[in-house]
Amino acid sequence: MAAIEMPNIRFHQLLGGMAQRNTFACNSLIRAHFEAKNYRTALSLYHQMLLNGTPFDNFTFPCVLTTCRHSNHLFLGKQVHAQLTKLGFASDNFVCTALIGMYGELDSIEIARHVLDEMPQRNSIAWTILLGFHANGDNPQLGLQTFFEMEASASRLILKIGFQGDLLVGNALLSMYLDCRFMDFAREVFNQIEVKDVVTWTAMINGYVKNGSFNEGLKLFRKMLFSGIRPDPSSISSILPACARVSAHKHGKEIHCYVTKCELAKNLVVDNALVDMYAKSGSIEYATKIFEKNCERDVVSYTVMVEGCSLHGLGELGVSLFHEMREEGIEPDHVAYSAVLRACKAGALVEEGKLFFDCIEQPEIEDYISMVSLLCRANLFDEARAFIEEHGIVHCAQTQSTLLDGCRMHRKKQMGKRMIEQLIELDPYNSNNYVLLSNIYASMGKWGMVSSLREMIMDLGLKPMHAYSWIVVRNKAHVFGVADVSHPRSQRIYWELEALMEKMRQSGHVLENDFSMHDVDEERECIPSGHSEMLAIGFGLISIQSRVPIRVVKNLRVCRNCHSMAEWISKFVDREIVLKDRDQFHHFKDGNCSCGELW
Structure with a gap:
């Protein structure tokens, strides 16, 4: 020692x-x-x-x-x-x-x-x-x-020795795996819990929904009901986001019916989740009805409603609701200000948007982008550029992409071309940027440049995004690609669309053929009736009974041509068409669109 x-x-x-x-x-x-x-x-x-x-x-x-x-x-x-x-x-x-x-x-x-x-x-x-x-x-x-x-x-030790009937240990372990997003391990723990309570079911359902596994969440919710466990408000608010899609709209209505029957609709958290679900699944009317019936409202109630209005092109209504919230003495938070800023963008309400932006203490990048988009929609490009330089977001790809959207809306091809070139410098491995530039050159007739860009895309190993649209008919989703002929009823769909186009030509309606600054290459070279959203609308026309709205979803932005055709069809067949594209909902009714041609 x-x-x-x-x-x-x-x-x-x-x-x-x-x-x-x-x-x-x-x-x-x-x-x-x-x-x-x-x-x-x-x-x-x-x-x-x-x-x-x-x-x-x-x-x-x-x-x-x-x-x-x-x-x-x-x-x-x-x-x-x-x-x-x-x-x-x-x-x-x-x-x-x-x-x-x-x-x-x-x-x-x-x-x-x-x-x-x-x-x-x-x-x-x-x-x-x-x-x-x-x-x-x-x-x-x-x-x-x-x-x-x-x-x-x-957890391996606990799984090895088992829970010995301890529900608390099982729920804690389940929560741990879900927080870490280890879904397979979480499901293994869930399956080992012999006697599950509502907390167990809700945690697993919420985990699936948060991770985007909506169908798994819905299956588990049904299984919970069949097992005899009654959902609580937390369970309902956990599963409703899985129904906040056009394709799951029917499931959301079914859960709403269950909620009403079990008198859970009086709960503020559930009511807010229902408003959010209906707004995001395409039914702003239902969302408004539930919101107006609510006796009790908080900042979340108003925020989800304002957000819904911005999604459906109802900017002025969204701003009006925001003012109502403040009059009720409810203090808005950052999320509420961001939502009302998007509502101003939807309605091109510049002055209101500036005021709301100034109220945000610490703006995030999404708030800056919303402000740039608002100025571009109002054709105030000089102000938009000054705003971008002032806040130091010049070298942000999102900023340039937003400026490009404004150029597309107001058909500023030369400015748009410069924006696309800057986007390629900022994000050289985004195939959509090359597709946009290719469509610009195609609109100018520079086919040699179009071929060169295609070769560049192939040399870089990039894969341009393909356009898809889908529609739910009788509880089944039908998916369509561009120029798709794989559907069993393709011949009937094309016949219906061609007949409508002939009526359109006879009425003097001129199609929009401007694909400059459009982000899908394959649609430029396809006949108008072969675009994925038109095929889905055509299938809806021949499959869904009249007077029932046709609801279609597209993964990318709708092109000018299809937007124009959908407006005309809605008036000619006297039918509402709801089309959800990448950014917003378009409600085509009586020849007009809810977006006010700003999309």
Whole structure:
């Protein structure tokens, strides 16, 4: 042993005079001196135990090692490590935990990790100590990896021994996996919980919906109902976002019926979720009815309604609701201001938009983009450029893309061409940018440049996005691509669309053939009736009974030609057509569109 100052003579006599050199008494004395920060005395007592032949136990070494750590005695700590290994204490959990603390603080995290790896059974304290060293170190990624290893280690043990009927343990483990987005492990835990409560079901459903597995969430919700578990407001608000799509609109209505029957609709959280679901699935009328019936409203109630108005081109109504909220004494938050700014964008309400933007204390990039879009929609490009330079967002691809949208709306081809060239510099591996430039050159008749750009796309290994549209008829989704002839009723669909186009020509309606600044290459070269959204609309016309709105979704932006055709068809057949493209809903009715030609 290294030279250590011996304790005072009185204490030495006390220890030596014991009838039996009791391990417990020695441990207690060492701990007492450690807690009093008499580190040298504590270590001297350990030395005296060695000289007197007093037996050690698994409580002696942790205290001695911790004393070495606090007194910066690494050399002595290593000697103690050798002694405890020789005496067979190297596999004890308490001892190993103390070793990890000592090595992690006085030597290196790598040695501390080695001690942890050699432990027969790792405990949470050992993991936590190691995590603490990582948190204070310069490798946070390694700390995160250690955390996941700890979680996995603990959960594997629980899965191995089973929950023993402990629902609380099962729910906690399920929550942990869902927070980490380990859906497969979460489902395994969920399946092992024999008696599930509403919390268990809700957590798993919410996990699926948050991760975009909407159909799995809906299946599990139905299974919960069949199992006899009654959903609570949290369950309903968790599943409704899965129905906030045009294709799942019917499921949302069914859940709404269930909510009404079970008198859950009086809950504010459920009501807000219903408004959000109807607005995002294309039924702004239903969303408005529920909102107006609500006796109680909070900032979320108004925010989801304002957001819904912006999605459906009802900018002025959205702004009006925002003012109503403030008159009611409800203080808007950042999310509410962002929503009303998008409503101003939808309605091209420039002055209101400027006022709302100035109210946002710490604008995020989405708020800046909304403001640029608003100015571009109002054809205020000089103001938009000044705003961009003022806020230092010139070199942001989103900014240039937003300026390009404004150029497309107002048919500014030359400016649009410059925007696309800048976009290619900022984002050279985005195939859509090359498609946009190709369509610009095609509109100018520069076919050589079009061919060159196609070769460049192939050389870079890029894959342009394909346009798809879908429609739900009798609970089945029918998907159409450009010039698609794979549908069983393709011949009848094309015949219907060609007949309508002939009527259109006879009425003097002129088709829009401007595909400049459009982001789909294949549509430019296809006949108008072969565009995916027109095929979906054609199928709706021959499959859905009259007076029922036709609801279609497209993954990309609708082209000018199809927009113009949908307007004409809605008036000719006296039928509402709801088309959801990449950015917003278009409600075609009586020859007009809710977007006000701003899309």
